Amino acid sequence: MHKILIVEDEYELALNIQEILINLDYDVVGIFNNAIDVLDFFIDGTADLILMDILIQGDLDGIDLCYKLKDKLNIPIVFLTAYSDQGILDRISKVVYDGYLLKPFTVESLKSSIYLALEKPHRSANSKPLPPTKNTLKIRDKGFLVPVPIYDILFLKADGLYTKVYTKTKTYVIRDILKDVLGDLPSSSFVRVHKSYLVNIKHINSFNSKELIIEDHTIPIRRGFYKELHQLTEIK
CATH class of the missing domain: 3.40.50.2300 (Response regulator)
Incomplete structure (x- = not known):
């Protein structure tokens, strides 16, 4: 039952x-x-x-x-x-x-x-359970572990040995370099558009050959990435 x-x-x-x-x-x-x-x-x-x-x-x-x-x-x-x-x-x-x-x-x-x-x-009862789908990024903030919904993350910015995580309502700081944080996020949604920026393509408002816009933020994109970004976002 x-x-x-x-x-x-x-x-x-x-x-x-x-x-x-x-x-x-x-x-x-x-x-x-x-x-x-x-x-x-x-x-x-x-x-x-x-x-x-x-x-x-x-x-x-x-x-x-x-x-x-x-x-x-x-x-x-x-x-x-x-x-x-x-x-x-x-x-x-x-x-x-x-x-x-x-x-x-x-x-x-x-x-x-x-x-x-x-x-x-x-x-099915005879199959092994699949690993749970990751829906949050766990961030330590003021002594508390905060599960931040993946979709709420707008972009991440490298800041030396730290990474800043920008969401719709708040900015967090992670004590890891951007490269290490990349593995905790779904590759289907997050793209490294610049050596210092990882963006959630679902939140891109517009872009050209040099930069993209996410809400009130202007983010540079690396040289030659425009065509690939165009394909990823399917913006015609």
Whole structure:
């Protein structure tokens, strides 16, 4: 019997979902409404799938929690939400997830989403779990280890024996050279456009043969890189 964890802000709805899951022969191993309790649960607990509400209680929402869990666990996550605005869809599209249900949903759509998430080829009982997809870069900041979402990183800049990491809201300093940090980031998104700069191509606003623009930042590009950058970004 598959074990399912429910993360839902509305307790009555969570109870209704639990009843449906039990009738579908699933084992509900817990109901939580915040990220802290979920993370505590996985210290010793296990689940085969998480039904994840997006707007939950606490500082971390369901999308932030998904980032944290996917860094540690190879577990399918199906999002549940009453919101379909572009901002939320953009954030969801940048994290590895296994299903998306818009509230209110039917029993059949819930059943189908769970089945498909559990029956992906790499979820089979006879196969070894795949290593979790890296969604964050862990940065030590003022004595704390901060998991910074990969998508939020705009670019990185070499600064002697250090590396500055620029995000949408904050700049961090890592005690490693840029070359060493490069291995911790997905090559499909990050490109070294200059000896001192590594950029997230998803955030490039515009560029020419000498420089590129990311939000309010102007970044030089190395000689002869324009054509390759053009292909990478698929900007016509």
